[in-house]
Amino acid sequence: MTAAPFDLQLQRITYLRGPNIWTYRPVMEVWLDLGALEQSPSNALPGFTDRLLALLPALEEHHCGVGERGGFIQRLREGTWAGHILEHCVIELLNLAGMPTGFGQTRSTSQPGVYRMVFRARNEQVGRAALMQGHALLLAAINDQPFDVKAAVDVVREAIDDCYLGPSTACIVGAATDRRIPHIRLNDGNLVQLGYGAAQRRIWTAETDLTGAIAETIAGDKDLTKTLLKACGVPVPEGVVVASPEEAWEAAQDIGLPVVVKPTDANHGRGVTLDLSKREDIEAAFKVADAEGSEVIVETFIRGNEHRMLVVGGQLVAAARGDEAWITADGQHTVTQLIDSQINSDPRRGTTEDHPLNRLDPREDPVIMLDLQRQGFGLDDVPPVGKRLLVQRNGNVAIDCTDDVHPEVAHSVCLAAKAVGLDIAGIDLVCEDIRRPLQAQGGAIVEVNAGPGLLMHLKPAEGQPRPVGQAIVEHLFPSDQDSDGDRPGRIPIVGVAGSQGTATIARAVAWLVHLSGRPTALACQDGLFIGSRRIERAGKQYWDQSHRLLMNRDARAAVFENPASLILDDGLPYDRCHVGVVTDFEGWQNLARHDVREADHLHKVLRTQIDVVFSDGAGVLNANDARVAALAELCDGEVLFYGHEVDGQLPAALVDHLAQGGRAAVLRQGTVRLQQGASSVATLDVAGLLERHGMGGDTALTHALLAAVASAWGFGISPELIAAGIETFPLRAPA
Structure with a gap:
């Protein structure tokens, strides 16, 4: 007769959101009934420790109470109880899912076989997901049953993706935490309060409660933005708003070829087609831009690389340069295959926030399709050997160049942010050499963006990450204004x-x-x-x-x-x-x-x-x-x-x-x-x-x-x- 499998019952799960009897920070407290496992510590379960280590080999890194690497394994082999083991399983699943966690405790209660186990949980949903997967993993190891660790980690990671702050917001909150400024999440997204009561400030990604609605509206209207910048002496490309493909061609002739066609109110480079000289290309680019925004503008094409400059509180705090994406034909593979092997194979490219560069999907990007068409090739064509094709002109801004920015360029971008009225702005400019003044090389500012993304500065594909979160927190809570005894963001x-x-x-x-x-x-x-x-x-x-x-x-x-x-x-x-x-x-x-x-x-x-x-x-x-x-x-x-x-x-x-x-x-x-x-x-x-x-x-x-x-x-x-x-x-x- 086969013995009944061991069980470990989760009697009660409580999310402690504030300072508690265990720690200053939020934790998940779990009451466990070990049942028959109370009489069977780890060293009394044949083969258990080896099975557990096969599932979670990184448990070798857990110090536990021994205080050194391998300490938890030592406890397993000497004999420890299931509640303590569950604590470490949950912590390791959180580590594997990308939310490093080190705090956990397990204590007995006055009821025989019942324990209280706690672990650090920054978010209740994530904590519950990790607990359930850790519980299932532990029982599988105890009862010698198969378990898919990768699937368990994916469940926890999905919970993190659903619940956690985006990278821009998270870096600002992290910088606030470093200055011991408390925060409260105000919705399921990225609206966060920094500080308490009357001392608070609010952020929504990289926008703040100091960001004016009028300034944000101006930034969303590229033609109006250019008018204001030009009035301040900031170099901008000449441009005309057009209402049809025919008007686009007429405007291009008046401005002078080549030109850029783009929406007046889209962002992230969507619908922007560069270096256009032929009528059919300009008219096709109008349709692409018209699908992305409310109006279409035709502008002078500025030669050089795209740059993103981050201005916070009137100061330039970070700069990144873009690069074009090319493929070189080998005479055997299609354009699609070459894009995947020569561009998308770059480990810096991907679809998640962990990747500084986006994976290119030409079928989802009409601008790429139009550029390839202008060069005479489709996605399924096999170009002749040695042929170089330009796949993407912009959208690859992830090379840090903060230390190279000329003081006159820094002055121009700060003036642009001030002219629009933004306290935090992402300034897009095009020039050939960021180390020279814009006017001297024919460079220009092409866009001013409210609520700019920060990932390119936090995780550049090349160069040094920049402390942009700290700059934003300093902008919201100036340290030179702290008086004796006051703490930024706090009320008594x-x-x-x-x-x-x-x-x-x-x-x-x-x-x-x-x-x-x-x-x-x-x-x-x-x-x-x-x-x-x-x-x-x-x-x-x-x-x-x-x-x-x-x-x-x-x-x-x-x-x-x-x-x-x-x-x-x-x-x-x-x-x-x-x-x-x-x-x-x-x-x-x-x-x-x-x-x-x-x-x-x-x-x-x-x-x-x-x-x-x-x-x-x-x-x-x-x-x-x-x-x-x-x-x-x-x-x-x-x-x-x-x-x-x-x-x-x-x-x-x-x-x-x-x-x-x-x-x-x-x-x-x-x-x-x-x-x-x-x-x-x-x-x-x-x-x-x-x-x-x-x-x-x-x-x-x-x-x-x-x-x-x-x-x-x-x-x-x-x-x-x-x-x-x-x-x-x-x-x-x-x-």
Whole structure:
């Protein structure tokens, strides 16, 4: 009787989108039931390790906990469990699919045979695809069944292609990340917000929210663009808009042969036919151009190579040169076969964004077909041996020449971008030598493009890649405008974690921050607010609601209430904060589904709020809870305690903190004192305030106000404004 195959059940899959108990970054958390595999580690499965390595030989590179190459293989041969192995299978599939991933962990739970496995996942759909393929691969290796690794990698790669940012957008986002500017993807495409709240900027590929609609419209009208450039003294080819093939021929004669025929509003070189002198060629080129755009223009033909110049914020940051594509006949093969063997065989050519040059498909490009026809050949013809045929005149702009650009050329292209009004522009010019001024060689600017592609500068076919993403981020967030203590793209954020009075604390802090002159967004269980206006009630999608507040351009600061369940289910709704508050370790009884079985288990959860505090920020901690006070050692910023007397004594942690010159908010007999070391900075009569509102003796509210006062002080609000602001704070939550 054949034994039943081993199984490995995926009990629960959770995508943690923000900082969480595992890491600062988004991860996929998977609960696994090993079943019978709990009794069968890798070294107890005959032939398993060799089968797995045959499927994924690059596992040899995984260091694992051993810390050196081959470390994971060592663990396999010594014996490790299926959850840990699945972690490495998923990571390797992501690596093979082109999304390198290094982070993963697997931990046991209180349930025998059940584990939690996590791995870095930049995108939920990609993470799920990799998990499912890794799960299938692992079971195939365990049960000695066939598995198609290539097909699995293709599935993951397809998910990446469907979900991931294009190369232009990705390089800008990457440059922003390098400067620690957060980003939020606003749609399934390439619309991305860089920064939070009022400090944000937006990009859509290489267009920004500084790119004007009028400028973009002008750039789309080639005839109007030329008029504006000519008025500025920028050399442009003479041209006439025409409405028919006959008019095209007449215009060509008036301008002077040879000419160029192209659409007025197409891009990427579509419909552009060059170096035309015969009437039949010009009339045929009109039809090609007319199919690509709304109008057709006939221009003087400028001799030389096509160049693409990238201008960002009035500065030339990159330049690339094009080259013609030719074939040489051998007397045996057709034109199509020669194009494939002599041009498309170049590994730099392809159909994906990984290739700096496009694969040529003459049947899909009427301009190529027209050029071949002008030379007297069709795709199925066999040209005589030695015959050279020009296949493509433009479209091969991928040779970096940034360092060769003459200063006068750089000035001309920057002036062209300014004349059109574009903050980021791709300037197309034609000249024979980019090292000489345009006027001296009869060169000219032929197009100005909004939203230019960046791939040719990021991955040139020849030459040095250029840091164009960094240039665009610098344009959006000038580093020389950063003041002391400010971070580009960021607004001050306060996060309040715990369970006791956290909504009141969050409301009070938001109130005080707002009074300090910063319109403040607030997310708490009482609702979502901008200033005093509630814009939404808190619902089941609380993380999404909170995160959306960071998209609001009115928000110059933000305050978030973060219950432990939010951190466990989704992660924090922001990446870093200026003030992190932790109140208590209560409420653990409601977190059994996360394997939280006692108060001490909340340490890993609530420390997340303190882990994300900036080094110049503040961690605000309840000194009356020793477990909370112990989080102080994890805070990169200042620690500011708050606490009250119990049996006439203040908490030891608070007393020691003050003795070392630290700051604390101290509650004694209804009065809050803001103290730094032995000095009292300010006094607030909280008990009297509550009495005046008919809430005297409300201990929970008193402690919440104590925490709020401490948090506002940690935020940097003056004690005088805190005292005045707390008097006007609406103590009752909105209905």
